[in-house]
Amino acid sequence: MLKRAQWFDLARQLDWKFSYVDEVDVFPVETAGQPWLPREEWAGWDEPFRTTYTEYVNTQHEKEAALAAVQESAGRREDFAKLPREWLSAVKLHTATLPLAEFAAVVGNLRAARFGRTSAWRTTALFGALDEFRHTQIPLLLMQDLVAQDPQFDWTHRLYHSNNWVAIAARHLVDELLYGASAIEFAVATNFVFETGFTNLQFVGLSALARQVGDRMFEKMLGSIQSDEARHAQIGEPVLRTLVKHDRDYAQYLVDKWFWRSWLLFAVVTGFAMDYLTPLRHRTSSFKDFVKEWVVDQYLRMLEDVGLTRPWYWPMFEEALNNYHHLVYASAYTYRASVWFDLVVPGPDERRWLRQQYPDSWDAIDPIWERIGARWKVTDPDNDFGVHGTAIIGFCNLCQLVLCNGTPHKNGATTLQKDGQKYIFCSEPCRWIFEQEQSRYAGHKDVVKRVLAGEAPANLVAMLRGYFGLSFEDWGKDACGGKYPWATRTR
Amino acid sequence: MIPLYGFLEGDSLGLLILAREDDTLARLAERLQSAAELRVAPLKMPCVVVAGRTLDPEMTVAAAGLTPLDKFEVRGDDR
Numbered sequence: 001m002l003k004r005a006q007w008f009d010l011a012r013q014l015d016w017k018f019s020y021v022d023e024v025d026v027f028p029v030e031t032a033g034q035p036w037l038p039r040e041e042w043a044g045w046d047e048p049f050r051t052t053y054t055e056y057v058n059t060q061h062e063k064e065a066a067l068a069a070v071q072e073s074a075g076r077r078e079d080f081a082k083l084p085r086e087w088l089s090a091v092k093l094h095t096a097t098l099p100l101a102e103f104a105a106v107v108g109n110l111r112a113a114r115f116g117r118t119s120a121w122r123t124t125a126l127f128g129a130l131d132e133f134r135h136t137q138i139p140l141l142l143m144q145d146l147v148a149q150d151p152q153f154d155w156t157h158r159l160y161h162s163n164n165w166v167a168i169a170a171r172h173l174v175d176e177l178l179y180g181a182s183a184i185e186f187a188v189a190t191n192f193v194f195e196t197g198f199t200n201l202q203f204v205g206l207s208a209l210a211r212q213v214g215d216r217m218f219e220k221m222l223g224s225i226q227s228d229e230a231r232h233a234q235i236g237e238p239v240l241r242t243l244v245k246h247d248r249d250y251a252q253y254l255v256d257k258w259f260w261r262s263w264l265l266f267a268v269v270t271g272f273a274m275d276y277l278t279p280l281r282h283r284t285s286s287f288k289d290f291v292k293e294w295v296v297d298q299y300l301r302m303l304e305d306v307g308l309t310r311p312w313y314w315p316m317f318e319e320a321l322n323n324y325h326h327l328v329y330a331s332a333y334t335y336r337a338s339v340w341f342d343l344v345v346p347g348p349d350e351r352r353w354l355r356q357q358y359p360d361s362w363d364a365i366d367p368i369w370e371r372i373g374a375r376w377k378v379t380d381p382d383n384d385f386g387v388h389g390t391a392i393i394g395f396c397n398l399c400q401l402v403l404c405n406g407t408p409h410k411n412g413a414t415t416l417q418k419d420g421q422k423y424i425f426c427s428e429p430c431r432w433i434f435e436q437e438q439s440r441y442a443g444h445k446d447v448v449k450r451v452l453a454g455e456a457p458a459n460l461v462a463m464l465r466g467y468f469g470l471s472f473e474d475w476g477k478d479a480c481g482g483k484y485p486w487a488t489r490t491r
Numbered sequence: 492m493i494p495l496y497g498f499l500e501g502d503s504l505g506l507l508i509l510a511r512e513d514d515t516l517a518r519l520a521e522r523l524q525s526a527a528e529l530r531v532a533p534l535k536m537p538c539v540v541v542a543g544r545t546l547d548p549e550m551t552v553a554a555a556g557l558t559p560l561d562k563f564e565v566r567g568d569d570r
Contacts, residue, residue, distance in 0.1 A: 403505030
């Protein structure tokens with residue numbers, strides 16, 4: 001029997017010159033991606049894991065066994081019932097946002113497994129597709145068991161099938177990133193930017209917090225998923241290096257576009273969890289510090305290493321790092337019935353901590369919480385709609401998220417009038433992305449345009465029930481019912 | 492009614508405000524402040540800024556040239 005070293009390289013790089021068809025017909029530019037290059041240009045493609053199918057199956061089997069053991073010992077309903085309520089909101093946010101996106105990533109990986117330009121790339125992408133199946137199934141399985149005691153966990157599966165505003169924004173990203181991208185754009189956007197650049201935030205940073213909180217099941221689930229991500233993310237860099245060599249401007253455009261789009265998603269999903277939904281006593285560092293450690297330093301090094309520069313909008317990103325997730329959280333709190341998880345008001349101790357962590361921005365944000373806290377002091381406990389917004393919210397025509405970029409002093413929204421249509425964007429980078437590929441984005445209606453077209457109700461409660469798919473049982477409430485020790489009633 | 496995107500200084504997000512063509516800009520500022528009162532205390536001297544220009548509070552929405560889905564800001568002074 002041949003030893004691994006004797007057959008592996010031949011089997012892994014099993015590409016040949018086609019004789020019956022043209023190479024461009026086998027790998028059309030629409031699905032393989034641009035620039036279209038002959039196979040010789042991809043011949044040096046490599047990634048460090050160099051896994052065989054047997055090794056893949058054996059490793060995954062071990063991971064599954066380890067996870068099952070943790071589920072048996074720490075993943076029962078009574079284990080979740082012991083966890084802080086606000087932390088469970090972080091779990092609900094994560095588990096609703098990611099699993100069905102992971103399923104879309106199966107499709108993206110399968111496209112690369114067919115249209116990637118070398119067999120080694122295609123094989124690694126096939127493993128990636130199998131990974132993403134697993135990442136879909138694990139949270140669905142674990143959270144399904146909790147639906148009976150808390151209907152908000154049902155949103156693990158429901159979110160992407162709804163017209164909830166978060167789902168509209170998430171689908172807008174996922175459809176393009178995972179369903180609509182060519183193999184090359186998928187490798188740069190998903191494998192390099194999203195997975196190498198950002199997922200450590202969620203799968204390492206949040207996993208560490210889960211450990212602090214005592215949520216062993218969530219910690220192990222994230223850790224197990226990250227070990228897969230770390231492998232298939234390696235597809236990105238060699239694809240990007242080839243792209244830089246042949247079309248540097250396009251490579252720079254793709255990484256800049258997807259860094260901004262990925263950032264907005266993680267700012268919400270991870271930013272909420274780290275700075276608001278993790279109990280203060282368990283926090284080890286701020287979201288900003290996690291981003292600096294796990295995203296900024298590492299990502300900029302990687303960009304430089306492949307011959308690219310930091311995005312043109314970097315000063316706006318740095319401003320957003322101090323403000324954006326805070327402004328989205330404050331907005332979401334005052335429209336919490338529009339989401340499927342409960343939120344909390346940061347009390348005096350939390351606000352003191354936030355001021356220490358965000359000395360450049362918190363003073364402008366704090367008055368919003370002062371005002372909200374004052375409202376609770378004159379509102380009966382559990383009267384959630386006494387401390388809730390009612391006006392219609394504006395949404396960005398690119399990212400589909402609320403118009404929360406910039407600072408409280410100066411919102412970063414910007415407009416565009418083109419071909420007789422008016423558009424609004426939360427930020428200059430969102431407008432820039434839209435303008436680069438207007439035909440791709442222009443036909444999509446945000447929530448406001450759906451309301452104005454009569455496709456969605458304008459009344460808030462009608463929208464929550466009839467359009468966002470929520471009901472009183474599962475829509476978001478104040479996690480403490482407004483009964484905070486610092487909120488002494490003044491009437 | 493004209494739907495406009497309103498941004499109040501001190502607030503965390505932009506809101507959709509329904510205005511009438513004959514509303515004064517002072518009234519428009521009131522509408523936005525009322526919609527955002529849960530998060531932002533009333534400004535002492537609110538002024539309406541459109542396309543970087545501070546406009547006369549007695550000017551109407553129509554005279555200010557605001558049409559559906561335009562953007563306006565309400566700020567606490569006339570910077």
